[in-house]
Amino acid sequence: xxxxxARENRARILAAAREALAADGSTSMNQISQRAGVGAGTLYRxxxxxxxxxxxxxxxxxxxxxxxxxxxxxxxxxLEALRxxxxxxxxxxxRKHGLGDALGPGAQHAISEQSYGPxxxxxxxxxxxxxxxxxxxxxxxxxxxxxxxxxxxxxxxxPEDRAPHMLALILDGLRTHR
Numbered sequence: 001x002x003x004x005x006a007r008e009n010r011a012r013i014l015a016a017a018r019e020a021l022a023a024d025g026s027t028s029m030n031q032i033s034q035r036a037g038v039g040a041g042t043l044y045r046x047x048x049x050x051x052x053x054x055x056x057x058x059x060x061x062x063x064x065x066x067x068x069x070x071x072x073x074x075x076x077x078x079l080e081a082l083r084x085x086x087x088x089x090x091x092x093x094x095r096k097h098g099l100g101d102a103l104g105p106g107a108q109h110a111i112s113e114q115s116y117g118p119x120x121x122x123x124x125x126x127x128x129x130x131x132x133x134x135x136x137x138x139x140x141x142x143x144x145x146x147x148x149x150x151x152x153x154x155x156x157x158x159p160e161d162r163a164p165h166m167l168a169l170i171l172d173g174l175r176t177h178r
Contacts, residue, residue, distance in 0.1 A: 009046065010046050013036045013043055013053070014056060014057055014060050015036070016035040016036035017036070017057050018061065019035070020032050029053070032053070059111075059114065061095075062114075063118070065089055066121070068085060069122045073125070077133070078126060078133055078135055078136060079135050079171060079175070082127070082174075085126060087164070093152075094153050094157065119146065123142040124142045127140045127141075127145065130174070134176055137174060137175065152167055
């Protein structure tokens, strides 16, 4: 069992690292510990290496995004939930590029493998809800959707963000046409 203060320290470290690394992938571990308001020993006890910290930040972000699916489906239609969730995923993937600067190629590959299953499961849940209510075509495939939306986080976000328009086109292609 982990003490509450230890959980709080870990959460503060992750939040500080998420912000700092997204802004500058070369942020030092000392800068992150200062930003989190913890000592270097606390930081290294939780995350013995820089790579372990970056991986934890990314995994935490994926878990957060995946965990929003039930709440979105409770409040929105499946297509609107899918639009909202995908927009959140796009923003997270854009931030991930800042985190990617702090990882080696092997860690980047590992992170992709670890997040693929949970992300596909979330997409499946969203698509299945739309198939069930008849708003999403029955042949919609989670893997295809992920491949298509991969272009969204790579799309230029300035001078005009094209991702919302591109997402609207993708979602229109998922709709059942009666």
